[in-house]
Amino acid sequence: MRIPYVVGRWVNDRSHYGRHRLFSYLLNTPDTATWIVGARRIGKTSLLRQLELLADRAGGPLTPLFWDMQGCESSGDLSSELFLAIEDSEPRLAVTGLHIAELEGMDALVILRRLSRALAASGRQLLLLIDEAEALINIAQREAAWLARLRRALQDPALKTMMASTKLLVRLNELTADWPTSPFLFGFNMANLWSLDADSAVALIEQRQSDHPVRVEAEVIEEILLHTHRHPYLIQFLCQRLYEEDSSGQGYLRPPTEQDLEP
Secondary structure, eight states, X not given: OOOOOOOSSOXXXXXXXXXXXXXXXXXXXXXXXXXXEOOTTSSHHHHHHHHHHHHXXXXXXXXXXXXXXXXXXXXXXHHHHHHHHHHHTTTTTGGGOOOGGGGTTOOHHHHHHHHHHHHHHTTOEEEEEEEOTTHHHHHHHHOHHHHHHHHHHHTOTTEEEEEEEOGGGGHHHHHTTTSSSOOTTTTOXXXXXXXXXXXXXXXXXXXXXXXXXOBOOHHHHHHHHHHHTTOHHHHHHHHHHHEEEOTTSOEEEOOOOTGGGOO
């Protein structure tokens, strides 16, 4: 039995449900820098990965690059992770003519400048997708001057920055309040990531985008929506518990019990 619900890892493509208006806004906004704020497990990484896929498929001027900051404790760590991200995206960046190997060991600020300028010369714009940006809080305490330079780089009109985190990142403004310039988050437009809309939540429950949709009675759908508040992670977590198959192999969801609702 293959359970179609995904719990504990990011999703994209047909496994990603909803957020259509937000995607349209983010991909078309004239803002240079956007801070995407959402609670834990609300789907921030999946949102960024779907943005990466959509921008790549669109064939427009945006060239996406996913930069995961999780676990980084210094500017050196961030620089290393940025280089690894570029290595992973090397086929996509071939248009720049840059020799990727030559970027190894360089500071992230230098890498961003070279990459964004090379893309601009090719008529393209770097779409920088930053995940787990809370790592910047520790760096603000240890390398404030470097962080100030990073802020300037992320708000450079030569690129478009999408940075995702929980609201904990607002601490950056407290830690950088005494900067002679504006605090770190000033200049970032904020976009909130909420629960799914009702139609998208039901589509996720029924796995409408899958090759094998799941049969779910209307009463069971209502119970799932009630108990999960349309939170995508909680929907998949509960549906995974409720999933069964009949003798023909058709998947369906049984009604939840009290035990199913225990965290």
